[in-house]
Ligand SMILES: Nc1ncnc2c1ncn2[C@@H]1O[C@H](COP(=O)(O)OP(=O)(O)OP(=O)(O)O)[C@@H](O)[C@H]1O
Protein backbone atom coordinates (compact mmCIF):
# COMPACT_ATOMS: atom_id res chain seq x y z
CA UNK A 359 0.00 0.00 0.00
CA UNK A 360 1.41 3.36 -1.05
CA UNK A 361 -0.06 6.47 0.58
CA UNK A 362 0.82 10.12 0.13
CA UNK A 363 -0.31 12.65 2.73
CA UNK A 364 -0.47 16.28 1.74
CA UNK A 365 -2.15 19.58 2.58
CA UNK A 366 -1.46 23.13 3.65
CA UNK A 367 1.33 23.90 6.12
CA UNK A 368 0.48 23.13 9.73
CA UNK A 369 -2.81 21.31 9.14
CA UNK A 370 -1.55 18.10 10.75
CA UNK A 371 -0.03 16.12 7.85
CA UNK A 372 2.85 14.78 9.92
CA UNK A 373 0.60 14.00 12.90
CA UNK A 374 -1.70 11.98 10.64
CA UNK A 375 1.17 10.34 8.72
CA UNK A 376 2.88 9.33 11.98
CA UNK A 377 -0.27 7.91 13.52
CA UNK A 378 -0.99 5.94 10.34
CA UNK A 379 2.58 4.61 10.39
CA UNK A 380 2.18 3.35 13.97
CA UNK A 381 -1.25 1.87 13.18
CA UNK A 382 0.19 0.12 10.12
CA UNK A 383 2.91 -1.45 12.29
CA UNK A 384 0.17 -2.61 14.68
CA UNK A 385 -1.53 -4.18 11.63
CA UNK A 386 1.64 -6.22 11.12
CA UNK A 387 2.80 -4.35 8.02
CA UNK A 388 6.38 -3.49 7.22
CA UNK A 389 6.29 0.29 7.22
CA UNK A 390 8.48 2.81 5.45
CA UNK A 391 7.63 6.40 6.35
CA UNK A 392 9.19 9.03 4.13
CA UNK A 393 9.41 12.68 5.06
CA UNK A 394 9.30 14.40 1.69
CA UNK A 395 8.52 17.80 3.16
CA UNK A 396 11.51 20.17 2.89
CA UNK A 397 10.43 21.49 6.30
CA UNK A 398 10.76 18.02 7.80
CA UNK A 399 8.95 17.19 11.05
CA UNK A 400 7.79 13.60 10.64
CA UNK A 401 10.49 12.29 12.99
CA UNK A 402 9.12 14.51 15.74
CA UNK A 403 5.55 13.47 15.01
CA UNK A 404 6.56 9.80 15.22
CA UNK A 405 7.99 10.53 18.65
CA UNK A 406 11.61 9.64 17.90
CA UNK A 407 13.77 10.35 20.93
CA UNK A 408 15.72 13.58 20.74
CA UNK A 409 19.10 11.83 20.43
CA UNK A 410 17.96 9.65 17.54
CA UNK A 411 16.49 12.69 15.82
CA UNK A 412 19.74 14.60 16.08
CA UNK A 413 21.47 11.76 14.26
CA UNK A 414 19.18 11.97 11.23
CA UNK A 415 20.85 13.46 8.17
CA UNK A 416 18.45 14.18 5.30
CA UNK A 417 19.36 12.38 2.09
CA UNK A 418 19.59 15.68 0.20
CA UNK A 419 22.50 16.59 2.48
CA UNK A 420 24.34 13.28 2.05
CA UNK A 421 26.86 14.56 -0.42
CA UNK A 422 29.06 11.46 -0.56
CA UNK A 423 26.08 9.18 -1.11
CA UNK A 424 24.64 11.43 -3.83
CA UNK A 425 27.97 11.68 -5.61
CA UNK A 426 28.62 7.96 -5.35
CA UNK A 427 25.21 7.02 -6.76
CA UNK A 428 24.85 9.66 -9.48
CA UNK A 429 28.50 9.86 -10.50
CA UNK A 430 28.30 13.66 -10.33
CA UNK A 431 29.69 16.31 -8.02
CA UNK A 432 27.08 18.20 -6.03
CA UNK A 433 26.94 21.92 -6.97
CA UNK A 434 28.91 21.68 -10.18
CA UNK A 435 27.03 22.56 -13.26
CA UNK A 436 27.12 21.20 -16.76
CA UNK A 437 28.31 17.69 -15.88
CA UNK A 438 27.04 14.38 -17.12
CA UNK A 439 25.52 12.07 -14.55
CA UNK A 440 23.44 8.95 -14.27
CA UNK A 441 19.75 9.66 -14.65
CA UNK A 442 18.90 6.26 -13.19
CA UNK A 443 21.18 5.90 -10.17
CA UNK A 444 21.10 2.64 -8.25
CA UNK A 445 18.88 3.28 -5.24
CA UNK A 446 17.44 -0.17 -4.51
CA UNK A 447 19.29 -0.54 -1.19
CA UNK A 448 18.85 3.00 0.13
CA UNK A 449 15.53 2.56 1.98
CA UNK A 450 16.94 -0.44 3.79
CA UNK A 451 20.39 0.94 4.56
CA UNK A 452 19.77 4.60 5.20
CA UNK A 453 16.51 4.59 7.16
CA UNK A 454 16.25 5.06 10.90
CA UNK A 455 14.09 2.59 12.76
CA UNK A 456 11.73 3.48 15.57
CA UNK A 457 9.11 1.13 16.99
CA UNK A 458 8.92 -0.81 13.75
CA UNK A 459 8.62 2.28 11.55
CA UNK A 460 11.48 2.75 9.08
CA UNK A 461 11.98 6.47 8.47
CA UNK A 462 13.72 8.22 5.61
CA UNK A 463 14.09 12.00 5.56
CA UNK A 464 14.58 13.42 2.09
CA UNK A 465 15.37 17.02 3.03
CA UNK A 466 15.37 20.22 1.06
CA UNK A 467 17.24 20.84 -2.15
CA UNK A 468 18.94 24.21 -2.02
CA UNK A 469 17.88 26.47 -4.85
CA UNK A 470 16.34 23.42 -6.45
CA UNK A 471 12.65 23.18 -7.06
CA UNK A 472 10.77 20.29 -8.52
CA UNK A 473 12.05 20.70 -12.07
CA UNK A 474 15.67 20.75 -10.93
CA UNK A 475 17.94 18.31 -12.69
CA UNK A 476 20.69 18.50 -10.09
CA UNK A 477 22.14 15.23 -8.76
CA UNK A 478 20.29 15.57 -5.42
CA UNK A 479 16.94 15.88 -7.10
CA UNK A 480 17.67 13.01 -9.49
CA UNK A 481 18.59 10.77 -6.57
CA UNK A 482 15.49 11.65 -4.50
CA UNK A 483 13.16 11.14 -7.42
CA UNK A 484 14.77 7.81 -8.30
CA UNK A 485 14.46 6.74 -4.68
CA UNK A 486 10.76 7.64 -4.48
CA UNK A 487 10.08 5.85 -7.73
CA UNK A 488 11.89 2.77 -6.44
CA UNK A 489 10.02 2.58 -3.13
CA UNK A 490 6.63 3.36 -4.63
CA UNK A 491 6.84 1.11 -7.66
CA UNK A 492 9.12 -1.73 -6.59
CA UNK A 493 9.02 -2.19 -2.83
CA UNK A 494 6.16 -4.03 -1.18
CA UNK A 495 6.27 -2.26 2.18
CA UNK A 496 3.47 -0.04 3.38
CA UNK A 497 4.92 3.29 2.22
CA UNK A 498 3.62 6.49 3.81
CA UNK A 499 4.83 9.71 2.22
CA UNK A 500 4.55 12.98 4.11
CA UNK A 501 4.48 15.70 1.43
CA UNK A 502 4.20 19.46 1.46
CA UNK A 503 1.44 20.85 -0.71
CA UNK A 504 3.79 21.42 -3.64
CA UNK A 505 4.37 17.65 -4.13
CA UNK A 506 7.99 18.27 -4.95
CA UNK A 507 9.92 15.13 -6.00
CA UNK A 508 6.70 13.38 -6.97
CA UNK A 509 7.18 12.67 -10.63
CA UNK A 510 4.61 11.26 -13.01
CA UNK A 511 5.90 7.69 -12.93
CA UNK A 512 5.91 7.64 -9.13
CA UNK A 513 2.49 9.31 -8.85
CA UNK A 514 0.96 6.47 -10.80
CA UNK A 515 2.12 4.02 -8.15
CA UNK A 516 0.48 5.96 -5.30
CA UNK A 517 -2.68 4.10 -4.28
CA UNK A 518 -4.22 7.01 -2.42
CA UNK A 519 -3.45 10.68 -1.92
CA UNK A 520 -4.83 11.79 1.45
CA UNK A 521 -5.21 15.53 1.81
CA UNK A 522 -5.56 16.88 5.33
CA UNK A 523 -7.63 20.03 5.81
CA UNK A 524 -8.50 22.08 8.84
CA UNK A 525 -11.78 23.95 9.15
CA UNK A 526 -10.87 27.05 7.19
CA UNK A 527 -11.25 28.38 3.68
CA UNK A 528 -7.53 28.55 2.98
CA UNK A 529 -6.72 24.93 3.72
CA UNK A 530 -9.74 23.81 1.67
CA UNK A 531 -8.44 25.91 -1.24
CA UNK A 532 -5.00 24.36 -0.85
CA UNK A 533 -6.65 20.93 -0.93
CA UNK A 534 -8.26 21.82 -4.24
CA UNK A 535 -4.93 22.85 -5.73
CA UNK A 536 -3.22 19.70 -4.40
CA UNK A 537 -5.96 17.71 -6.05
CA UNK A 538 -5.43 19.48 -9.36
CA UNK A 539 -1.66 18.92 -9.25
CA UNK A 540 -2.07 15.31 -8.19
CA UNK A 541 -4.49 14.71 -11.03
CA UNK A 542 -2.14 16.30 -13.55
CA UNK A 543 0.68 13.94 -12.66
CA UNK A 544 -1.57 10.91 -12.64
CA UNK A 545 -2.45 10.14 -9.00
CA UNK A 546 -5.49 7.91 -9.37
CA UNK A 547 -7.32 8.19 -6.09
CA UNK A 548 -7.81 11.05 -3.68
CA UNK A 549 -9.53 11.46 -0.32
CA UNK A 550 -9.76 14.18 2.33
CA UNK A 551 -9.44 14.06 6.12
CA UNK A 552 -10.52 16.93 8.35
CA UNK A 553 -8.37 17.78 11.36
CA UNK A 554 -8.51 20.17 14.34
CA UNK A 555 -12.29 20.22 14.30
CA UNK A 556 -13.12 22.21 17.45
CA UNK A 557 -16.84 22.90 17.25
CA UNK A 558 -20.11 22.05 15.63
CA UNK A 559 -19.59 25.06 13.35
CA UNK A 560 -16.22 23.60 12.24
CA UNK A 561 -17.82 20.24 11.54
CA UNK A 562 -20.63 21.84 9.54
CA UNK A 563 -18.17 24.02 7.61
CA UNK A 564 -16.14 21.01 6.45
CA UNK A 565 -19.22 18.97 5.60
CA UNK A 566 -20.48 21.73 3.35
CA UNK A 567 -17.12 22.89 1.92
CA UNK A 568 -16.25 19.28 1.02
CA UNK A 569 -19.64 18.22 -0.30
CA UNK A 570 -19.12 15.94 -3.27
CA UNK A 571 -15.58 14.99 -2.18
CA UNK A 572 -14.49 11.65 -0.76
CA UNK A 573 -14.43 13.04 2.78
CA UNK A 574 -13.36 10.40 5.29
CA UNK A 575 -14.32 12.39 8.38
CA UNK A 576 -12.95 14.99 10.75
CA UNK A 577 -10.56 14.43 13.65
CA UNK A 578 -11.13 16.68 16.64
CA UNK A 579 -8.86 19.37 17.97
CA UNK A 580 -7.19 17.43 20.75
CA UNK A 581 -5.28 18.32 23.87
CA UNK A 582 -3.72 14.83 23.75
CA UNK A 583 -2.21 15.59 20.34
CA UNK A 584 -0.83 18.85 21.72
CA UNK A 585 0.63 16.98 24.67
CA UNK A 586 2.24 14.31 22.48
CA UNK A 587 3.94 17.16 20.62
CA UNK A 588 5.02 19.07 23.75
CA UNK A 589 6.35 16.00 25.53
CA UNK A 590 7.82 14.33 22.44
CA UNK A 591 5.77 11.17 22.88
CA UNK A 592 4.41 8.91 20.15
CA UNK A 593 0.74 9.85 19.99
CA UNK A 594 -0.12 6.17 19.68
CA UNK A 595 1.16 5.64 23.26
CA UNK A 596 -1.05 8.20 24.94
CA UNK A 597 -4.06 8.42 22.67
CA UNK A 598 -7.36 7.79 24.46
CA UNK A 599 -10.96 7.09 23.48
CA UNK A 600 -12.82 8.37 21.60
CA UNK A 601 -9.88 9.84 19.64
CA UNK A 602 -8.32 6.40 19.12
CA UNK A 603 -11.53 5.03 17.64
CA UNK A 604 -11.85 8.08 15.38
CA UNK A 605 -8.29 7.66 14.10
CA UNK A 606 -8.82 3.93 13.59
CA UNK A 607 -12.03 4.57 11.71
CA UNK A 608 -10.27 6.97 9.33
CA UNK A 609 -7.36 4.52 8.98
CA UNK A 610 -9.75 1.68 8.02
CA UNK A 611 -11.32 3.92 5.37
CA UNK A 612 -7.89 4.85 4.04
CA UNK A 613 -6.92 1.19 3.69
CA UNK A 614 -10.21 0.40 2.02
CA UNK A 615 -9.78 3.24 -0.53
CA UNK A 616 -6.15 2.32 -1.18
CA UNK A 617 -7.12 -1.29 -1.93
CA UNK A 618 -9.80 -0.40 -4.51
N1 LIG B 1 -6.10 17.39 15.92
C1 LIG B 1 -5.20 18.20 16.49
N2 LIG B 1 -5.47 18.83 17.66
C2 LIG B 1 -4.56 19.67 18.22
N3 LIG B 1 -3.36 19.93 17.71
C3 LIG B 1 -3.02 19.32 16.55
C4 LIG B 1 -3.91 18.43 15.88
N4 LIG B 1 -3.29 17.97 14.76
C5 LIG B 1 -2.09 18.54 14.74
N5 LIG B 1 -1.90 19.37 15.80
C6 LIG B 1 -0.74 20.19 16.12
O1 LIG B 1 -0.58 21.13 15.08
C7 LIG B 1 0.80 21.36 14.80
C8 LIG B 1 1.07 21.03 13.33
O2 LIG B 1 0.86 19.65 13.14
P1 LIG B 1 1.78 18.85 12.12
O3 LIG B 1 3.21 19.12 12.36
O4 LIG B 1 1.30 17.45 12.12
O5 LIG B 1 1.30 19.57 10.79
P2 LIG B 1 1.99 19.55 9.37
O6 LIG B 1 0.88 19.75 8.40
O7 LIG B 1 2.84 18.36 9.21
O8 LIG B 1 2.87 20.84 9.45
P3 LIG B 1 4.06 21.28 8.44
O9 LIG B 1 3.36 21.84 7.26
O10 LIG B 1 4.79 22.30 9.24
O11 LIG B 1 4.84 20.06 8.13
C9 LIG B 1 1.57 20.47 15.76
O12 LIG B 1 1.94 21.23 16.86
C10 LIG B 1 0.55 19.41 16.14
O13 LIG B 1 0.81 18.87 17.41
Ligand SMILES: [Mg+2]
Nearest residue numbers: 371372395399
Ligand atom coordinates in the same frame (compact mmCIF):
# COMPACT_ATOMS: atom_id res chain seq x y z
MG1 LIG C 1 4.81 18.13 8.61
